[in-house]
Amino acid sequence: MYDVVVVGAGPAGSMAAKTAAEQGLNVLLVEKRQEIGTPVRCAEGISRESIEKFFEVDKKWIAAEVTGAKIYAPDKTEIVMSEEMAGNEVGYVLERKIFDRHVARLAAKAGAEVYVKTAMVDFERKDGKVKLKLRRLGEEWEVETKILIGADGVESKIGRKAGIIKTLKLNEVESCAQYLMAGLDIDENYTYFYLGREIAPGGYAWIFPKGNGSANVGIGVLPKMAEKTAKEYLDAFIEKEGIEGKIVEFVAGAVPVYGEIETAVTDNIMLAGDAAYHADPITGGGIANALSAGYYAGKVAAEAVQKNDFSASFLRRYDELWKNDFGKKLKRNKKLQLKFIDMDDALLNKLAGAIAGKNLREMSVAAIVKELLKAHPKLLWDLKDLF
Ligand SMILES: Cc1cc2nc3c(=O)[nH]c(=O)nc-3n(C[C@H](O)[C@H](O)[C@H](O)COP(=O)(O)OP(=O)(O)OC[C@H]3O[C@@H](n4cnc5c(N)ncnc54)[C@H](O)[C@@H]3O)c2cc1C
Numbered sequence: 001m002y003d004v005v006v007v008g009a010g011p012a013g014s015m016a017a018k019t020a021a022e023q024g025l026n027v028l029l030v031e032k033r034q035e036i037g038t039p040v041r042c043a044e045g046i047s048r049e050s051i052e053k054f055f056e057v058d059k060k061w062i063a064a065e066v067t068g069a070k071i072y073a074p075d076k077t078e079i080v081m082s083e084e085m086a087g088n089e090v091g092y093v094l095e096r097k098i099f100d101r102h103v104a105r106l107a108a109k110a111g112a113e114v115y116v117k118t119a120m121v122d123f124e125r126k127d128g129k130v131k132l133k134l135r136r137l138g139e140e141w142e143v144e145t146k147i148l149i150g151a152d153g154v155e156s157k158i159g160r161k162a163g164i165i166k167t168l169k170l171n172e173v174e175s176c177a178q179y180l181m182a183g184l185d186i187d188e189n190y191t192y193f194y195l196g197r198e199i200a201p202g203g204y205a206w207i208f209p210k211g212n213g214s215a216n217v218g219i220g221v222l223p224k225m226a227e228k229t230a231k232e233y234l235d236a237f238i239e240k241e242g243i244e245g246k247i248v249e250f251v252a253g254a255v256p257v258y259g260e261i262e263t264a265v266t267d268n269i270m271l272a273g274d275a276a277y278h279a280d281p282i283t284g285g286g287i288a289n290a291l292s293a294g295y296y297a298g299k300v301a302a303e304a305v306q307k308n309d310f311s312a313s314f315l316r317r318y319d320e321l322w323k324n325d326f327g328k329k330l331k332r333n334k335k336l337q338l339k340f341i342d343m344d345d346a347l348l349n350k351l352a353g354a355i356a357g358k359n360l361r362e363m364s365v366a367a368i369v370k371e372l373l374k375a376h377p378k379l380l381w382d383l384k385d386l387f
């Protein structure tokens with residue numbers, strides 16, 4: 001019998017387990033993969049602020065530090081955001097193989113039990129607690145817990161079975177494909193974003209440098225708008241851009257671009273990270289919110305254990321915390337995403353042309369949209385109240 005069982009040792013789960021264990025709870029963290037952090041289904045970009053909020057930065061899990069971002073419209077108009085204008089959306093490119101393990105290790109150090117190669121196969125709520133069936137190497141057994149934290153990613157079985165979330169529709173998820181490429185000739189001070197319906201319908205392509213001429217080169221497309229697979233779009237992008245390098249890894253994955261869900265809790269259960277569709281609908285970035293959500297879930301679990309109250313109405317404190325932190329931004333960026341995926345390439349070129357060469361005060365989506373609003377208020381009239 002545990003106070004808390006956390007399913008999934010991504011950033012959300014390990015952070016939740018670490019926080020709950022630090023509060024003195026009896027915690028189990030289970031991860032179905034054999035190694036935490038691999039395969040890396042992520043471009044690994046995160047802002048400095050988001051990571052420094054929780055960790056002392058260790059060079060071991062930083063692959064690269066970037067000082068700016070370059071955004072390209074379909075006609076190659078370039079928008080540059082650079083160091084002097086300082087860093088929000090991307091600052092570090094992590095080495096998640098090492099970072100994710102580091103966070104899980106901190107959870108273990110705080111007292112959590114960590115089981116890898118252990119899948120949660122089923123669960124049921126009964127008599128005020130949750131019974132889980134776990135499986136490792138063909139062996140099945142049961143554990144009980146007062147609180148279950150579902151940090152089991154975008155396809156969260158826990159969220160769907162508990163009735164908290166519904167399966168995402170084809171316009172609520174980005175389908176992604178990514179290569180880790182080596183031998184590239186790029187300026188490693190920047191991350192690169194490529195927009196356009198032809199390149200990436202409903203999404204964008206990216207190059208995030210990882211040092212020594214290597215980079216995550218990937219693409220996200222909205223299945224509802226796409227006519228090919230994400231990998232086919234990625235291959236076409238690489239060919240069109242003339243990106244020359246050796247492919248050393250390939251991953252495919254999905255990112256929720258849902259916006260804000262109403263609640264991430266039910267009796268005895270909290271969802272955190274991608275499981276609660278916490279990723280940003282416009283950038284697809286989900287590590288920062290996953291870490292914050294995991295932290296809040298761990299804190300609220302400790303309060304619930306102290307009060308011996310595991311009801312949904314008590315756990316709604318967790319909703320309040322994550323919504324206060326990043327709920328508004330999820331909602332706002334969902335509106336922006338819906339506006340931008342409607343734009344054709346000619347309009348994107350026009351908007352980019354209007355702000356190319358401008359001094360963007362900060363490296364963030366908000367900074368870009370504010371400039372666009374100044375340049376083309378009529379075109380973006382419906383967005384004016386978002387800022
Ligand atoms: C191609 C791609 C690029 C991305 N790039 C970025 C980026 O640059 N920056 C950024 O911030 N975000 C990015 N994201 C999003 C980011 O990867 C996620 O938002 C983030 O990993 C969410 O963390 P999480 O802990 O919620 O879930 P995950 O990291 O998905 O972890 C969930 C864990 O749960 C485990 N699990 C699932 N089911 C079970 C089960 N039944 N039993 C036991 N374990 C289970 C899984 O094995 C997994 O380890 C990208 C995503 C993709 C697909």
